[in-house]
Amino acid sequence: MTKYRLRFLYQHYQAGTLTNLEHLEWKTLLADPNLKGSLEEIIDEGWYDFSEQEMSVMDPSHANQIFDRIVATPQQKAKPTFLWKPIAVAASILLIAALSVVFFTRMPSDNRGAYVKHTTHIKPGGNKAYLTLGNGKRIILTDLENGTLSTQNGLQITKTHDGQLVYTITGDQPSGGNDYNVIETPRGGQYQILLPDGTHVWLNAASSLKYPSVFTGKERKVELQGEAYFEVSKNKKMPFKVISSQQTVEVLGTHFNVNSYAEDKEARTTLLEGSVRVEPNHSAGIMIRPGQQTRVKLNDKINVIEADLEEVMAWKDxxxxxxxxxxxxxxxxxxxxxxxxxxxxxxxxxxxxxxxxxxxxxxxxxxxxxxxxxxxxxxxxxxxxxxxx
The missing domain is CATH 3.55.50.30 (Phage tail protein beta-alpha-beta fold)
Incomplete structure (x- = not known):
């Protein structure tokens, strides 16, 4: 998981959101000679964070100056163009001469992207979503100002600045009935939601989550279409169930990812922490351990493999x-x-x-x-x- 952690720390460094402890961890990992393989892979990955003009003028001494400036100032927001060079220079085992070889031998050819280089840019997705309340009211979250969206039945719904929907219980809940809310991300959208029980959910593009405004009874049940990552709040008395078209995932409190897009023809559940039970619609379920992934096909056949956690969690990061x-x-x-x-x-x-x-x-x-x-x-x-x- 070290390379995953390196990439995570770099992303948060770029955003200026590292804590002091995380910044210290970031500098320590960069200087660790045992990370040569991971660092070299990240170097390769970073080519596409440079423009051709930047690649043509950058040299190892310039990169060294950049790195010295970056690590000298905690929480200073770095320019997004400098991905691989700071990492490369940080590792003492990657000598300047070796960097020069990497720089010239791995540079993409001049005819790179001949079909797409001069086309109109299509921008990436962002924090976009729609919320449908139990009373049928539909709220477009994308351009809505931050703050309280709704307060009713002892529940407050708030939109935060970082693209997150937060449910907070503020008073007594009504004894009769329970409203169901639905949050949907369009193609080109993603969003986060903090459910009333404290469960944190990240929704990928073209996905939806249906959930009660308040969890009551003997279980916490939500319905998913698409892909989502869950960090479930622990509650031994109320198991948390994620129901999708091909399966049900049951947990008490854990971290896992569910990919259940209809067009992919199989549902994948990957466990990062804790334990989960994955049960196809018409066959016996199975428990998996952290690092494992189940694949449930349309015929209810279920396979268990060792997961590539970096690949599974890449979308979230x-x-x-x-x-x-x-x-x-x-x-x-x-x-x-x-x-x-x-x-x-x-x-x-x-x-x-x-x-x-x-x-x-x-x-x-x-x-x-x-x-x-x-x-x-x-x-x-x-x-x-x-x-x-």
């Missing part, structure tokens, strides 16, 4: 991470995040792709990274992506 992934699966993710259509001209590539890039990049930069493999090419027409071999 605002990255695409492709690990031996075919182009059709990759394009479904790109289509949902950038809200674009996808067409295939000619045979579809069977190549498996590997790589990591920030979801904050415009779509051209993501497609250029894939084109560098020479296995696939793209053409952008409006909001439509044409995929060719």
């Amino acid at each position: 605002n990255y695409f991470r492709f690990n031996n992934e075919k182009i059709e699966s990759i394009m479904r993710k790109i289509s949902r995040w950038y809200d674009v259509g996808v067409e295939y001209h000619g045979p579809i590539s069977e190549e498996e792709f590997n790589g990591t890039i920030s979801r904050a990049k415009n779509i051209s930069q993501v497609l250029e990274m894939l084109e560098d493999t020479k296995s696939v090419h793209f053409k952008i027409e409006g909001r439509r992506i044409i995929v060719m071999k």
